[in-house]
Each structure stands twice: as C-alpha cells, then as structure tokens.
Amino acid sequence: MEDNVLSEIQGKQATTYFHHFRFVIFFQVVDRISQEIENRFSESSTELLLCVACLDPRNLRISFANFDLAKIVRLVELYPQKFSPSDLMEFKEELKMWLSEMKMNAAFLKLQNIGDLAKKMVDVGFDKSFPLLYLLLELILVLQVATTSVERTFSAMKIIKTNLRNKMGDEFLSECLVCYIEKELFISIENEVIIPHFQNMKSRKTDLPLLCKD
Structure with missing residues (x-):
C-alpha cells in the first residue's frame, strides 16, 4: 500500500517537473529567442x-x-x-x-x-x-x-561619434572609423613613419619633433 502511494506521488512529481521545465522554462526561452530574431531581422x-x-x-x-x-x-x-x-x-x-x-x-x-x-x-x-x-x-x-563589415562599422560609429562629437564632419568621421576598425594594422606602423608623412602632407607653421630612440 505504501509503495503504491509512494509511486503515485513520485509519478505526479515527475509530471510536474516535466511540465515545469518544458512549458514554464523551455518554451518561454524559445519564444524569447524567436522574438529577438524577429526584432533583429526584417522579413x-x-x-x-x-x-x-x-x-x-x-x-x-x-x-x-x-x-x-x-x-x-x-x-x-x-x-x-x-x-x-x-x-x-x-x-x-x-x-x-x-x-x-x-x-x-x-x-x-x-x-x-x-x-x-x-x-x-x-x-x-x-x-x-x-x-x-x-x-x-x-x-x-x-x-x-x-x-x-556594415555591422562592425555601425558599432564603431556609436563609440566614435558620441554626444560630445555630434558635430563631427563626414570626412573626419570616415577617417576616424578607418583608424578604429583597422587599429591592428595601424598599431603595427611605427610613429617614426607616421610623423614625417604627416609633416609632408602640407606646409605647417612648425616642424613636428622627431622621436628619439633609446
């Protein structure tokens, strides 16, 4: 008699747990993921x-x-x-x-x-x-x-063109985006190469100081 009661209780608990994990957790997670996909991607x-x-x-x-x-x-x-x-x-x-x-x-x-x-x-x-x-x-x-590339550019734009820089021109913004997106490439270029190139782009009031190597 006690075994039958225990089996019946365990069976109800198993059904309850299954219902909980499937309908309360699993289906809600799937619905939320589906909703996120619909919000992110158009038809x-x-x-x-x-x-x-x-x-x-x-x-x-x-x-x-x-x-x-x-x-x-x-x-x-x-x-x-x-x-x-x-x-x-x-x-x-x-x-x-x-x-x-x-x-x-x-x-x-x-x-x-x-x-x-x-x-x-x-x-x-x-x-x-x-x-x-x-x-x-x-x-x-x-x-x-x-x-x-488009998603990467828009992510970089949010970082560069902040509220404090909302008057930034398109040309300057484009150049900043290139430097930010391709930062690994720019890091590999030595400053000793950049400074003379920048100096020779146009006439300037003064010469930029060259870096001294240790």
Missing part, C-alpha cells in the same frame, strides 16, 4: 537567410534536404541587376544539371560551408560549366562579408 532579411541556407553543402550525398529548388530560384530573383529574365530560365535548367553532377561526384563529399563549395567548384572546373550558379555563390559570399 526580407529572414527570407534571404533561409534561401542562402538551401545551398548548405553538408551531407550532400546522404540527403538533399537542405536544397530547395524553389528557394534557390527565389534567391536569384533577389538579384535582378545580376540575373536577367533569360538568365533566370537558364539558371533553372543549370541548377538541375548541377544537382545531378553533385550526386555522382565524390569530390564534393564532406564540404562544410558555401566557401568550401565555391572552392571545390573552381578545382573541378564547375565554375565554367555552371557560370550562373557560381556567380550566385560569389554574391552570397560577398553578402556575408558586406553584412559583417
């Missing part, structure tokens, strides 16, 4: 990311679950200046042939990202056989770098 940006994910080359020979032909074609439609309507029709046929070649070519096994896919296409000559698809891969890779 068009989300669509672009989903389309890019379709070209993920991992597990190519196991399944083509990542490859969605409709989304890849939609990705091409987002670049009307690069792909004409006739290019779009040709791209659809080119993509079908490319997928068939990928399934039979062992060189494309164990690729980890889109960069590896683009490199391997160059190695086997697919960049010439499938030029439109290779152009799309180039645009995707450039997009990743450009997006990161």
